[in-house]
Amino acid sequence: MKKLSLGVLVSGNGTNLQAIIDACEQNQMDATVAVVISNNPEARALQRAKKRNIPHAAVANGPDGERNVLALLKKHRVELVCLAGFMKILSPAFLKEFPNRVINIHPALLPAFPGLNAVAQALRHGVKISGATVHFVDVGCDTGPIILQSAVPVYDDDTEASLHERILKEEHKIYPQAIRLIATESLKIEGRRVIRED
Ligand code: GRF
Numbered sequence: 001m002k003k004l005s006l007g008v009l010v011s012g013n014g015t016n017l018q019a020i021i022d023a024c025e026q027n028q029m030d031a032t033v034a035v036v037i038s039n040n041p042e043a044r045a046l047q048r049a050k051k052r053n054i055p056h057a058a059v060a061n062g063p064d065g066e067r068n069v070l071a072l073l074k075k076h077r078v079e080l081v082c083l084a085g086f087m088k089i090l091s092p093a094f095l096k097e098f099p100n101r102v103i104n105i106h107p108a109l110l111p112a113f114p115g116l117n118a119v120a121q122a123l124r125h126g127v128k129i130s131g132a133t134v135h136f137v138d139v140g141c142d143t144g145p146i147i148l149q150s151a152v153p154v155y156d157d158d159t160e161a162s163l164h165e166r167i168l169k170e171e172h173k174i175y176p177q178a179i180r181l182i183a184t185e186s187l188k189i190e191g192r193r194v195i196r197e198d
Pocket of ligand 1 (some may be wrong): 016
């Protein structure tokens with residue numbers, strides 16, 4: 001079976017990218033990372049791609065940035081775009097190029113705490129449970145149909161760092177799982193709901 005070709009967009013550390021690369025290399029899914037693109041040339045994620053001999057590039061943030069990202073994704077024949085800590089909002093025109101083919105991981109149980117600093121938002125709000133969400137990307141900010149979620153407890157002595165670490169562990173499980181479900185064409189989107197068909 002042909003492997004689903006992934007383009008992973010990153011800005012930072014890249015632990016989710018690593019989880020995706022590892023899952024691909026261990027044949028846990030019929031997918032392969034075709035290209036890694038960062039809007040931050042210093043991103044550790046780029047080093048992770050380099051180490052595994054995966055094509056990678058840094059693109060500038062200017063007005064041509066998104067066009068360059070698109071050109072790279074097309075060049076590498078990407079079929080699914082995975083945002084993994086990518087700190088930029090994609091335009092509606094970009095999303096039209098990949099209908100229902102852009103997914104994101106968010107460090108909270110959406111629709112709670114969308115946008116920036118989700119972990120800090122959750123702590124400040126005083127929730128007792130938080131978690132991670134993988135969702136399809138639509139034109140809103142963290143508003144697209146939800147694919148998978150995983151919950152973690154919030155402890156009284158949690159800091160933003162300790163809670164984020166607990167959430168990241170879940171992210172590293174559910175992001176590859178979500179990609180696997182897409183690779184096996186096991187998902188159907190009905191309005192806001194993502195239904196499993198297998
Ligand atoms: C993750 O918490 C992800 O949910 C958020 O940005 C963080 C990226 O972490 N969107 P990493 O770069 O994958 O380590």
